[in-house]
Amino acid sequence: TAMLPRGRPRALGAAALLLLLLLIGFFLFRGDLDCERCEREASGGGGDPGSLPRSLTPRVLPDERPRSDAGWGYTALGQVSPTMGPYRRGEEEAAADLVSPPQLLQVAIVCAGHNSSRDVITLVKSMLFYRKNPLHLHLVTDAVARNILETLFHTWMVPAVRISFYNADELKPQVSWIPNKHYSGLYGLMKLVLPSALPPDLARVIVLDTDVTFASNIAELWALFAHFSDKQVIGLVENQSDWYLGNLWRNHRPWPALGRGFNTGVILLRLDRLRQAGWEQMWKLTATRELLTLPATSLADQDIFNAIIKEHPWLVQPLPCVWNVQLSDHTLAERCYSEASDLKVIHWNSPKKLRVKNKHVESFRNLYLTFLEYDGNLLRRELFGCPRPPPPGAEQLQRALAQLDEEDACFEFRRQQLTVHRVHITFLPHKPPPPQPHDVTLVAQLSMDRVQMLEALCRHWPGPMSLALYLTDAEAQQFLRFVETSVVLSTRQDVAYHVVYREGPLYPINQLRNVALAQALTPYVFLSDIDFLPAYSLYDYLRASIKQLELGSGRKAALVVPAFETLHYRFSFPSSKAELLALLDAGSLHTFRYHEWPRGHAPTDYARWREAQAPYHVQWAADYEPYVVVPRDCPRYDPRFAGFGWNKVAHVVELDAQEYELLVLPEAFVIHLPHAPSLDISRFRSSPTYRDCLQALKDEFHQDLSRRYGAAALKYLTALQQPRGPT
């Protein structure tokens, strides 16, 4: 008070006293009060202005704390102390904690075709890796992408992820009138119609291009919705190229944009406000007007978004550049990432994608490759602090898995059978064969160590194939490169590759066969194995035989293709049955597994086959496992048989039980090529419990047979009891 002027002392004295009290109060409480307020606003949890020195032990295990608390982990430090300043919780946590349990975040992606589907999966992997919230993905897809992604997500079974599909073809008429030169085609434009295409009660959504990669928790991006003013409806990152400045070349005339414009690879949309504001009319009006003077959009939806923003700049909330680091050739992105220690989303928005010229591209590529090759199974982990119902079937599966007995000789088999493998059907571009009544698809399965068989197989079989590949995520990429660099493979559009992702120690051979079988699109299938090469004429011959034998008229038959083998790994393939017989007589060829397991193919009756001019009937016998052509709707393989025993035998028993005729084709043959034993075989053939288990599985299989076929199944059990060789 010494510095107060002398006049009106009492009034001023009182005022000063008040001021003093106020100031004291202000300085005493501002930190606590204020940060408590901030804490609550940002996180929904309360701050804890505890006293110092803090007591140690009883607080660290807060059994009694309510669940809505910010979390055990933050108790000890969620305090304010004058010596250390307020302890501030992370933006990420703050975002994740906005409500408790964590808020459901909404994401929309437009995706069409085989290649974009692969891209979406990489994007989703990066998103899932960092996320801590439940997600609802809204996927606008064409039929191809829907087929792929529906199967994938159904088998992926990621907890706390919900998927909705929207038919892109139905949306096409709304945008197809817009001439467009961008490589994303019509699908790029579909982002414009999301406010009407997505459910009317969906108020906010993050819209992503398929070529973005997350390097952070998507909840942080979602949290930026909170910064929208009342008028703002679209959150966007500014464009990092000079495109919209219109000075890239002479007569370069881009669409109108505010300054350098905005990029639409990452969008925050207030759908509720857009609908209210008459978005549909708005963008159509703008697009129509601009198209009076401009021939077409160059950058699809992005041109139209920018034209609208130019006209109504108050609609946009600019987002921090780190949420859409744009890696095109002449990008200014470096100005963004060189100053930020923290990139959030990378956008491969050049048509060159990963081959874009950028001096830091290697670093960005590494992040992308991380998720490209990341084992998607690892993303099945549950979210903590997020009590959501598990995905369909998951709980039942958990229960079944929990009931398995680790001491059971078949423990690994039973676990493998219960494993739901992620399945990515038509991993590569594929054109379904035109419908033909007698067409036949070769069905087989393989892992990476047999990929080098594919070129030869393609040369021997010019028809459609459906192949299941058992791969890790990294191997799937290796496989992709292998196909892309092979002239033989990359020109074949009628070979469908279905990736089944590896999990567990046993090769799930029959699950793989069932995946390949389910994806065959012709009326008939040739159930083969990857180590066999068909006679060059087999595809034509089979179709002719199917027609001739009138299988189409509902005749239930399995056409047997006799199998041979060579033990030499350099080998000249016979071009006819006559040549094959000559090689057989010379000892260069043998009937398949003649040395180790003749029972497997003896019923084919090779002696008769030598002379046969017409198809002939043979009878089922124990352990018979011929390679057969059957209608596509044939019985599935029994998934209990994994690894390397009895997997095909059981299927042939099933065919016989369902009264399929067995007809051997006189001109058909396949030849098995030698190979080193695979790792899986070596590992499990030497296991002492392997044989015990296989016996147990066979017994169970026969019990199931009796249950389904009654007395008719007795013959299989009787046949089993006869003396037999090794399995």
Place this chain on the structure above:
Amino acid sequence: TAMLPRGRPRALGAAALLLLLLLIGFFLFRGDLDCERCEREASGGGGDPGSLPRSLTPRVLPDERPRSDAGWGYTALGQVSPTMGPYRRGEEEAAADLVSPPQLLQVAIVCAGHNSSRDVITLVKSMLFYRKNPLHLHLVTDAVARNILETLFHTWMVPAVRISFYNADELKPQVSWIPNKHYSGLYGLMKLVLPSALPPDLARVIVLDTDVTFASNIAELWALFAHFSDKQVIGLVENQSDWYLGNLWRNHRPWPALGRGFNTGVILLRLDRLRQAGWEQMWKLTATRELLTLPATSLADQDIFNAIIKEHPWLVQPLPCVWNVQLSDHTLAERCYSEASDLKVIHWNSPKKLRVKNKHVESFRNLYLTFLEYDGNLLRRELFGCPRPPPPGAEQLQRALAQLDEEDACFEFRRQQLTVHRVHITFLPHKPPPPQPHDVTLVAQLSMDRVQMLEALCRHWPGPMSLALYLTDAEAQQFLRFVETSVVLSTRQDVAYHVVYREGPLYPINQLRNVALAQALTPYVFLSDIDFLPAYSLYDYLRASIKQLELGSGRKAALVVPAFETLHYRFSFPSSKAELLALLDAGSLHTFRYHEWPRGHAPTDYARWREAQAPYHVQWAADYEPYVVVPRDCPRYDPRFAGFGWNKVAHVVELDAQEYELLVLPEAFVIHLPHAPSLDISRFRSSPTYRDCLQALKDEFHQDLSRRYGAAALKYLTALQQPRGPT
């Protein structure tokens, strides 16, 4: 003012006015002022209380902004607006931005032996994945771990990571007097002596157990140092088991601890203050005193840390539980992670490790497996906003790589040659062979598709082996499981497996051979290939021959082991030379590559070998590539030859140029087993540029030879010009 009491109106009026002004000011500015202060405290960057509505374009590309700014990304939102509340920056960013460029973080780890070295690498991978700061790792190691980790980090070349090694054996006397029952052994106790063992100018360090996994940016952990009071020196997370409560079983008598005690898997150490406070005396005193009544430590260093904290509770800063989620069998960790959305560090602190019983273990295991199988090459990415000098050699390499011509037929070869592969020597426990003057190590290299050869090789070669394996990180784990489940392999301690991590499209065969060769520890090496099985007697016979031929006395000789092959993949191995010759005569065996490339082994003179009773000299000839036994200090393989051509031929030229005698051993032989062509072969043999490139590489090799050996090298060039078959 209407509500003010009637008395002393002027004084109160003035006071009220002041109050009003103050309140207005308070509410007008508190948000801004306050959050600006917070912002600065937390991040070192200034807030930007801009006006509303904010202008759009010129601010988003802040060319003019100073580098010390919080970063481009945050400009647009680093503002305060009354409608949205203060925008708060993330803890993570705050931590990373504490100083600019990012602060160097110090980490210490104690590590001994082969298995712990593998663990450390997984820990480091998780740390590097999330980090945004330069790191200095202080590794206290025994000789084995140092050898492994030094090679690994040297070849890993991660930017902005510095490594220092400290000799654990020298520290042993300081802790070896403490009786200890914990599985970590003596090394666990070494965390106690870090204040004196680490450099005296090192003030702060994070100390980690080898069995922890990061799920977050380590800078966030480092930021917790800021919460230490003046007296606190150790940051620890409370123990999540009941161990220190002393009620686990009858007569369970743990060391004294405060409450449930603290876990020392993750420690923040103020080394400066510890040294000042006489830490060494302090812990030794406490340990000595407790050991008067307690027989030994049960949990190594952790018992002693806890006893000290019980005595001096003001030393400890308790850390949030999420920084050390302890996954032992009866852990209370669930109370921590079920309420936190965000786990920071997982600690596998049960001796059962990943097999620990915990209902959520699957989720934690997935995080661990993520890094176990993560491609470490991807962590070579540079840090943004962190201008640090690149690791030794990296810059030079970058320059050399930049100078390569993409149009050059040999582009891939040259790039492969320049690739520095990460190398993890002695990936599995290995006992070096006892020194013997005539001992010989079998040297070979392989990739995953030849792993099934190892058991047979072990049966044929009872001596030491040094094998280089070309694997991905995920395959290395597959390989580990393969060895662990094989009785034959897991009982062999004299086979050293060196993992060379895959990178690039060509199989770097000669780089692999050089790694295996460099790690051979006997005076002689047998340079073989993985597809060959040696005669059962070969190991003994080679040692006898080396002795008999007096190679030890400086005689420069290469002993030739004649090579044969079988084309059959079922094959009974000859037990003697007589049996081999019989099979040769019967046509079941051939001399190696007799059909495709006889020149490769013709100089061995198989006709003479049939009859030979004693070693005989042969002369070098073009394209000769025998399998030889040489002293360990023989010339290295030329790394320019990658993929599948001329890689061994060049080495034999080098031997001849250095005047090694070539002596064929009459009783020695190896036999090549058939296998399917590997993917690499198929891919590159069919490439049209492959042959062109190989020719260019050969020419360059001969130019180098002339440079080094002068006129003596002329004969190799002349020999090249003779007519020849396919390479």
